[in-house]
Amino acid sequence: MNTGNQNSSLKRWGLEERSPEEVLLLLQQGRELARVLTVNRTNLVIRTADREVVAELTGKMLFTSETPESRPTVGDWISVQLFDEGEFAIVHEVLPRRSVLRRKVAGQEVAYQPIAANVDTAFVLQACVNDFNLNRLDRYLVVIQDGGVEPVLLLSKIDLVETRVFDSLIDQVRQRHPDLEIIGFSSVTEDGIKVVRSRMLPEKTYCLMGSSGVGKTTLLNRLSEAELHATASVRELDGKGRHTTTRRYLSLLESGALIIDTPGIRELGTISAETGIKETFSDIVEIAQSCKFTDCTHLVETGCAIRAAVDEGLLDEARLSNFQKLGRESAHHGRSLAERRDHDRDLSKLHKSIQRGNIKRR
Ligand SMILES: Nc1nc2c(ncn2[C@@H]2O[C@H](COP(=O)(O)OP(=O)(O)OP(=O)(O)O)[C@@H](O)[C@H]2O)c(=O)[nH]1
Ligand SMILES: [Mg+2]
Ligand SMILES: [Zn+2]
Numbered sequence: 001m002n003t004g005n006q007n008s009s010l011k012r013w014g015l016e017e018r019s020p021e022e023v024l025l026l027l028q029q030g031r032e033l034a035r036v037l038t039v040n041r042t043n044l045v046i047r048t049a050d051r052e053v054v055a056e057l058t059g060k061m062l063f064t065s066e067t068p069e070s071r072p073t074v075g076d077w078i079s080v081q082l083f084d085e086g087e088f089a090i091v092h093e094v095l096p097r098r099s100v101l102r103r104k105v106a107g108q109e110v111a112y113q114p115i116a117a118n119v120d121t122a123f124v125l126q127a128c129v130n131d132f133n134l135n136r137l138d139r140y141l142v143v144i145q146d147g148g149v150e151p152v153l154l155l156s157k158i159d160l161v162e163t164r165v166f167d168s169l170i171d172q173v174r175q176r177h178p179d180l181e182i183i184g185f186s187s188v189t190e191d192g193i194k195v196v197r198s199r200m201l202p203e204k205t206y207c208l209m210g211s212s213g214v215g216k217t218t219l220l221n222r223l224s225e226a227e228l229h230a231t232a233s234v235r236e237l238d239g240k241g242r243h244t245t246t247r248r249y250l251s252l253l254e255s256g257a258l259i260i261d262t263p264g265i266r267e268l269g270t271i272s273a274e275t276g277i278k279e280t281f282s283d284i285v286e287i288a289q290s291c292k293f294t295d296c297t298h299l300v301e302t303g304c305a306i307r308a309a310v311d312e313g314l315l316d317e318a319r320l321s322n323f324q325k326l327g328r329e330s331a332h333h334g335r336s337l338a339e340r341r342d343h344d345r346d347l348s349k350l351h352k353s354i355q356r357g358n359i360k361r362r
Pocket of ligand 1: 157158160185187188210211212213214215216217219244245246262264
């Protein structure tokens, strides 16, 4: 493939101008450019100029990359060597990042783990009920600005609050961050969805961030007509509407905009640990979605998919207990007492509102 073709095809995937010399050099070395779509535990899914391919890191990269930060992450541009007529790829290097969202590795002073690379705009989602929290917003803004990315606050689930409440949330944010762009939306009523959509340009990369359950994946589905159907039928199957995200992935919307969905984690205040546990133990999180009860403790419940997996030897008991231990620790440290009190108060306000009939029941 000539350099021109490769460049124009990858432009749809967000490739900024690369000098023809640079691309030519890669081609001479028998390598091609590709973008990382998702990172699995043992491999990556990448997009080359003409297709989606599974890729693996070279042994050298696995064993000598000094920091987690130098490993490829979702959104990265990488150079790869293709095998089996382009069906399989080996990753050679990560190209310099234009921007990077990263968090501290839990328990380590200076190590950072990249969340997503080459992002233009990060959408921080906070739900108008239960989740809204100015201090947590600050932490996200630090990560975003530190990474050279433009932040936008998306206040989600506006269908659950009265206009008066929504306006007061906006006022509170404005007092701290007068210049921050804020968009309110509801994936249920579709209010504001058009505004979000019009905020996204083709060939630009957006990242959805925010706690578990704020509606990131639901928004992604509203923005992309194609995926809406798939999720709806999945939800009909299990009947519970549980589909928590376990890994970060980049998708190309029909509008031409690129968007990275990330997993959040419930009741976790610190970005250092946020999503880390869920991603590290994504296999366990996935199995747990089949548990009969949403709030399964995986200890004694009937219909617990985790216990079943341990019994069948599919899941290591020690790994499970480590997961539970880390989960307890971060739930404990993740939220200050004051935050917990706010949370409870918001919840009781919501309940009263529902009793008064001010808010439609779902
Ligand atoms: N009322 C209301 N509910 C919503 C809205 N958007 C999403 N939800 C519900 O909120 C729940 C969580 O939504 P998700 O999209 O899975 O949340 P998420 O942010 O992707 O969560 P993680 O993947 O766990 O990080 C689901 O039950 C959705 O149906 C909304 O605009 N209004
Ligand atoms: Mg999700
Ligand atoms: Zn269980």
